[in-house]
Amino acid sequence: YYKVVFNFFNLKSSQEFIAYFGLFMIVFYLFRGIYTVLHGFVITRFSMNKYSDFSKKLFENYLNMPYKEFAGKNSSFMTKKIITEAFQLSQLLQNSLVFFSEVIIIIIIYALLLIVDLNMTLILTVILGLKVLLLIFTVSKKIKKKGEQRSNTQGELYKLTNETFSNFKIVRLLSSQNKLLLKFKQSAENFSNAHIINSTLQLITRSVLE
Numbered sequence: 001y002y003k004v005v006f007n008f009f010n011l012k013s014s015q016e017f018i019a020y021f022g023l024f025m026i027v028f029y030l031f032r033g034i035y036t037v038l039h040g041f042v043i044t045r046f047s048m049n050k051y052s053d054f055s056k057k058l059f060e061n062y063l064n065m066p067y068k069e070f071a072g073k074n075s076s077f078m079t080k081k082i083i084t085e086a087f088q089l090s091q092l093l094q095n096s097l098v099f100f101s102e103v104i105i106i107i108i109i110y111a112l113l114l115i116v117d118l119n120m121t122l123i124l125t126v127i128l129g130l131k132v133l134l135l136i137f138t139v140s141k142k143i144k145k146k147g148e149q150r151s152n153t154q155g156e157l158y159k160l161t162n163e164t165f166s167n168f169k170i171v172r173l174l175s176s177q178n179k180l181l182l183k184f185k186q187s188a189e190n191f192s193n194a195h196i197i198n199s200t201l202q203l204i205t206r207s208v209l210e
Helices: 002-009 014-063 067-071 075-116 118-137 139-166 168-174 177-209
Strands: none
Touching (some): 075 118, 075 139, 118 139, 139 177, 168 177
C-alpha cells in the first residue's frame, strides 16, 4: 500500500510523505472548520428567523383574540408559548435540518459501502435496523413522555411565578412565602428531573445509533 501511494504521488522519501501528509491534514481540517462554522451559521440563522416568525405570529394571534376568549386563558401559559415553545420549535427545526444533512452524508457513505462490499453492508444494515426498532419501541416512548412532563412542569413554573409576582402584596400580607416556595421547589425539581432524563435518553439514542 505504501509503495502504491509513493509511486502515485512520485514521492522520494518517508520525510517527503510526512511533509505532504501533514500539509494535507492542515488543509483538510481548515476546510472542515470553515465548512462547520458556515454550515452551523446558516442553519442557526434560518431556525432563529423562524423563531422570530413563530413568536410574532403567536403574539399577533393573542392580540387579535376576542376579549372573552382571552380572559379565559392563563397569561403564563400564553407567555410560555410565545417565548419558550416557539424557541423549542425553532430548535426542533434546526435539529431536523442537521439530521437531514447527516442523512445525506450517510446515504453517500452507504452507497460507497455497497460498491466495496455488498454482503458486509447488508449485514450492517440488518444490525442497524434492529437497533432502530429497539429504540422506537423502548426509548422513544420514554423521551416523548418526559418531554410532555417537562413542558407541563415548565408551564406550572411560569404560572406560579406570574401569579406570585402579580399578587405580591397579598402574598406578603398572608405570609404565604414558605408555602409558595415549597410549591415552586417541587415544580422546579420535577422540571429538572424530566429535562435530565429526556436529555440523557436522547444521548443514549444518538450513541447507540453511532
